[in-house]
Amino acid sequence: MAIPSGLEVALGASLHPGDLAQVVRRIADEVAGPAAAEVDLEARFPEQSLTALKSERLLGALVPVSLGGLGATISDIANACETLAQRCASTALIYAMHQIQVHCLVRHSHHSTLLRQYLTRIAEQQLLLASATTETGVGGDVRTSRCSVTLDGNTFLLDKNAGVISYGVNADGILATARRTPEAASGDQVLVLCTSDGTSLERTATWDTLGFRGTCSEGYQLRSRGPAEHVLPESFALISALTMLPTSHVLWTSVWLGIATDAVNRARAYLRSESRKEPGHLPAGALRLAEAVSALQTMRATLRDALQEYERAMEDPEALSAMGFALRMNNLKLAGARLVVEIVSETMRVTGITGYRRDSRYSVERHLRDAYGAGLMISDDRIYGANAAMLLVAKDA
């Protein structure tokens, strides 16, 4: 029998953020960290980390307490992502992507008994959710679909050539975008819950990349059928604006912040050991560290500001659908993706060849490889383009 964990004992009915943070810290240090190098080298799914997260019921963290979850806030999850990313960025990104999907379900399934039941199952059985928003042939624009949902009585059918489904084969459920009907316009999309029992994945692309190797973001032909009620009633455009986009940007940036924080800590430790060799002498690279820490503070403040705005606006669809809000969330993503590369590059200059090595305790090479992924997951240029268009009409952004 499993020993009751600290979290479950402390939890009772509601969640204490401090307990959550502690449990995540322990998983990061004791499970995710030790496996990180191998996960990266072999580009394999971080099985141990996910098992540990499940055993602490953390996959249902965002599910409301009334549905059996932990009732965590988006800030709690952001902290968890940052902590995990300090030890294994792939684990952290998988956790972030899962929570983005859960958040969409929590906030956009109110009128569906089936979807609410599924949320209960996520918490009970610690199901892992993945996302299939990209599609081959639409040029990376997630707000455009070629495939469409077909209804056969009370059953939906979907066949999607998904360019990327991160950890697809390890997921219990996948939220996929598609056109609402075979006749619908390319931008008239819905979000469909494809559960593993009615879904097959045929691999079409492998994942052997520079960084985030453990996310196993392979391409698949997704074929799914299930109850028509698994098509979320609200349009994807709305779900995207009110939930998926802001949640993605704050959680992704939290992951990048974790990567940057750990790289800075390694550079700091390296300099400390260097300066002990020659006391009273400012080691080469000390100024670079000061620069990196300054940028890190900017990054942290930018994230905190966006998180606060998002949490304030969370229950106000008007505020969430304002153009200024979208601009600011996009700017968070752009700043985060730029700063993580900048900061980790600085730490590489601080640590020199020691940080460049894979086999050093001060290594930041994986951090640098992971950091370059930030600007590509939804390309920065696409976001700059969207912002540039909005700024033609925005007045005080």
Added chain:
Amino acid sequence: MRDEIRQIVQQHGRLGVEMSSLSDVADLYDAGLSSHASITLMLALEEHFDLEFPERLLRRRTFESVAAIQLAIEELSSLRAPSR
């Protein structure tokens, strides 16, 4: 004014359906109005009606239907009427 708005939406909205098949209260986003096209639409409306949508109106609901757009334009027109 309604016909002018409908014509501008037809021209700039890049909808997946014919404007004539949509009622004044039909949801334009459901009809395929993308966020990118909605900006082109806003600019065209500003140009045609010689006005500027203030920040508080730059949200989804303002442009969700022909009727909603008309409401916003009427409000802006009435605000500036005394100064003319």
